[in-house]
Amino acid sequence: MAEELQVGFVGNPNCGKTTLFNAYTGARLKVANWPGVTVEKKEGAMKYHDHVFKLVDLPGIYSLTSYTMEEKLTRQYILESDVDVIIDVADASALERNLYLTLQLIELGKPVILALNMMDIVEERGMEIDMHRLPEMLGIPVIPVSARKRTGLDILMHAVAHHKDKRKDNNLEHHHPEKEASRHRHEHHDEYTVVYSDEIEDKIDAIILRLRSDGKVKTKNYRWYALKLLEKDEEITAECGLDLSDIIDRSYETDIINQKYDFIEEIIEECLVNKNKKAAVTDRIDRWLTGNVTGLPCFLLIMAVVFFFTFTVGDWLKGYFEAALDQVNAAVSAGLEALGAGEVLQSLIVDGIISGVGGVLTFLPNIFILFLALALLEDSGYMSRVAYVMDSLMSKLGLSGRAFIPMILGFGCTVPAVMASRALEDPKDRRRTVLVTPFMSCSARLPVYVLFAEMFFGSAAMPAAFSMYVIGMAVAILAAFLMHKVDRSGGMNPLLIELPEYKTPNTRTIAIYVWDKVKDYLTKAGTTIFVASIFIWFLLNFGTEGMTQDMSASFGASIGRVLAPLLAPAGLGMWQIALALISGLAAKEVVVSSFAVLFGISNINSAAGMTGLAEILAGYGFGALNAYCLMIFCLLYVPCIATLAMIHRELKSWKWTGVSVLLQLGCAWLVSTLVFQIGSLF
Amino acid sequence: MAEIIIGGLIAGWAAYVVYRKVKQIRSGRYCSCCKDDCPGCKRK
Numbered sequence: 001m002a003e004e005l006q007v008g009f010v011g012n013p014n015c016g017k018t019t020l021f022n023a024y025t026g027a028r029l030k031v032a033n034w035p036g037v038t039v040e041k042k043e044g045a046m047k048y049h050d051h052v053f054k055l056v057d058l059p060g061i062y063s064l065t066s067y068t069m070e071e072k073l074t075r076q077y078i079l080e081s082d083v084d085v086i087i088d089v090a091d092a093s094a095l096e097r098n099l100y101l102t103l104q105l106i107e108l109g110k111p112v113i114l115a116l117n118m119m120d121i122v123e124e125r126g127m128e129i130d131m132h133r134l135p136e137m138l139g140i141p142v143i144p145v146s147a148r149k150r151t152g153l154d155i156l157m158h159a160v161a162h163h164k165d166k167r168k169d170n171n172l173e174h175h176h177p178e179k180e181a182s183r184h185r186h187e188h189h190d191e192y193t194v195v196y197s198d199e200i201e202d203k204i205d206a207i208i209l210r211l212r213s214d215g216k217v218k219t220k221n222y223r224w225y226a227l228k229l230l231e232k233d234e235e236i237t238a239e240c241g242l243d244l245s246d247i248i249d250r251s252y253e254t255d256i257i258n259q260k261y262d263f264i265e266e267i268i269e270e271c272l273v274n275k276n277k278k279a280a281v282t283d284r285i286d287r288w289l290t291g292n293v294t295g296l297p298c299f300l301l302i303m304a305v306v307f308f309f310t311f312t313v314g315d316w317l318k319g320y321f322e323a324a325l326d327q328v329n330a331a332v333s334a335g336l337e338a339l340g341a342g343e344v345l346q347s348l349i350v351d352g353i354i355s356g357v358g359g360v361l362t363f364l365p366n367i368f369i370l371f372l373a374l375a376l377l378e379d380s381g382y383m384s385r386v387a388y389v390m391d392s393l394m395s396k397l398g399l400s401g402r403a404f405i406p407m408i409l410g411f412g413c414t415v416p417a418v419m420a421s422r423a424l425e426d427p428k429d430r431r432r433t434v435l436v437t438p439f440m441s442c443s444a445r446l447p448v449y450v451l452f453a454e455m456f457f458g459s460a461a462m463p464a465a466f467s468m469y470v471i472g473m474a475v476a477i478l479a480a481f482l483m484h485k486v487d488r489s490g491g492m493n494p495l496l497i498e499l500p501e502y503k504t505p506n507t508r509t510i511a512i513y514v515w516d517k518v519k520d521y522l523t524k525a526g527t528t529i530f531v532a533s534i535f536i537w538f539l540l541n542f543g544t545e546g547m548t549q550d551m552s553a554s555f556g557a558s559i560g561r562v563l564a565p566l567l568a569p570a571g572l573g574m575w576q577i578a579l580a581l582i583s584g585l586a587a588k589e590v591v592v593s594s595f596a597v598l599f600g601i602s603n604i605n606s607a608a609g610m611t612g613l614a615e616i617l618a619g620y621g622f623g624a625l626n627a628y629c630l631m632i633f634c635l636l637y638v639p640c641i642a643t644l645a646m647i648h649r650e651l652k653s654w655k656w657t658g659v660s661v662l663l664q665l666g667c668a669w670l671v672s673t674l675v676f677q678i679g680s681l682f
Numbered sequence: 683m684a685e686i687i688i689g690g691l692i693a694g695w696a697a698y699v700v701y702r703k704v705k706q707i708r709s710g711r712y713c714s715c716c717k718d719d720c721p722g723c724k725r726k
Binding site for chain 1: 684685688689692695696699700702703
């Protein structure tokens with residue numbers, strides 16, 4: 001029978017744990033070149049010869065203290081679960097920083113294997129790591145791997161299969177014949193990886209003697225327990241319950257940290273060759289991209305370039321989709337005629353489903369380019385710089401810099417972005433972040449911008465759409481600032497973010513990221529947008545008197561007319577717009593499909609479709625200013641149902657979910673009304 | 683006959699989508715757009 005082994009992946013944030021985990025399990029968990037992507041442990045399994053490995057991917061941490069949620073979760077997992085082997089994934093290009101966690105893991109007493117990831121970057125920089133001396137100094141196996149290039153993976157699992165037998169219950173047991181702390185000679189280099197100063201070693205011995213004689217503490221690793229007591233670790237001190245004030249006269253945390261770093265310095269001195277040859281490319285680029293004056297303009301410029309490609313390349317590809325949609329439309333119409341399908345069914349399929357779903361599908365090239373660009377920015381290491389750049393701006397406004405990470409994620413999809421707010425420790429800070437994150441423009445809003453900007457702004461379409469992203473960020477920051485002014489309570493969460501080295505984006509990571517997004521978009525078109533299109537078609541073709549040819553007598557018109565007066569100050573006082581906005585709650589793309597169904601446009605994204613729709617809208621007095629206000633309203637109003645469900649889940653309160661809905665509706669109405677009223681003056 | 687089959691297929695698919703969505707929301711799986719980040723959708 002196959003032996004089952006539990007293997008935990010532990011390491012600093014952004015060292016490639018998830019890429020390694022994906023490589024082994026074939027899973028496609030989200031990876032990104034910025035820290036904090038994994039916020040909870042994830043599990044997978046693989047077979048290796050006679051073993052079944054249960055692999056657990058843990059959140060990235062810098063140490064095993066118990067200050068943050070991620071650290072607590074990882075420490076708890078290592079201490080309390082039956083993990084057989086720990087794979088400590090370390091970024092070989094930042095060995096000095098990564099070894100601190102390694103030393104802490106070794107002290108925990110479970111079998112540890114050091115997987116030196118990103119060896120390719122080390123080589124690129126002209127550095128070398130002494131692979132003979134490093135395992136000697138650490139006392140554990142060290143395996144060089146490259147998760148991206150998938151090298152060294154087999155050897156690492158081979159080491160796991162062998163190293164599991166190294167488990168010893170009293171692995172770090174401190175043996176010395178005298179059994180008396182006072183005669184202790186501190187010659188433990190054969191026993192322990194890190195040997196502390198005489199003062200600390202004396203205290204460790206004294207604490208161990210006390211713990212043993214007391215006998216209440218149930219641990220297999222007295223040395224680690226004693227170290228934690230010396231560090232005044234809250235959890236362990238509370239658990240111990242012994243009065244050790246005669247030994248522990250103060251916190252020795254700083255001493256212990258410093259001595260660990262002294263040892264790391266020794267390791268680096270001996271094992272890292274050509275350390276000073278580090279390429280300074282990252283530093284040179286960062287001087288511009290994260291500079292105090294240049295950082296923000298660079299970010300806006302990069303996003304503008306992303307938009308340029310989204311529009312130009314996206315529009316070029318779009319032509320093929322439009323042609324295909326026209327053919328499908330003609331073929332389906334002819335097929336239905338041939339089958340002798342009734343008028344209702346023909347209308348449902350051609351005017352409802354094909355117009356709605358097909359209309360949204362033609363935006364796929366734009367979505368594809370946007371995600372490709374976002375994936376490239378993430379994987380190259382730029383996105384974490386954005387958080388860093390925004391941190392300085394946000395801290396000037398008295399806001400927490402950490403709050404910007406969920407907000408950046410909001411450029412993709414608001415649902416995981418809201419979830420990412422968990423990284424904030426203070427509940428009020430977290431609530432503020434959850435409330436403002438939906439203002440960031442998610443990808444679902446892109447079809448709305450593309451359609452209306454191209455219809456009404458011609459050559460200025462790209463800047464018009466780009467301005468939505470800037471307005472979204474500005475409103476989010478302003479709203480968070482005002483909330484902070486109203487309620488000043490809540491701690492500041494300083495942004496501690498590692499800025500990774502810039503690297504060439506990995507094709508596989510990019511492909512997985514983009515394919516997942518494209519697949520989700522197609523799935524959404526076939527499910528949510530499909531149903532929403534049918535629903536809208538029903539609302540527009542049926543009224544109190546049954547099926548009707550006159551849409552103004554339909555259920556949809558009746559619903560829209562109730563809300564239209566409220567939207568009139570924002571230049572959106574048409575029942576059709578009110579109805580499209582309501583349907584956008586299912587998913588923001590549905591706003592576009594609703595327009596297609598509402599105005600009977602079969603290929604809304606084509607030149608002919610856009611001209612037709614623009615002419616119809618112009619007949620209602622709907623011009624460029626109204627279009628811009630509609631884009632702003634779509635940007636800021638209530639996010640989709642999925643996001644609302646996630647907001648409720650994260651805040652665990654109907655009251656605050658309601659506040660979120662009102663805040664977004666209020667902001668959307670206020671900003672679009674302001675723009676419309678001011679714009680109308682000119 | 684063809685009309686009934688096509689209409690039935692559309693209605694069936696729409697009903698299935700709504701059923702799946704409701705089930706998803708009730709079970710804590712809120713979205714299909716972020717499978718890997720969603721605690722309800724994590725792969726074992």
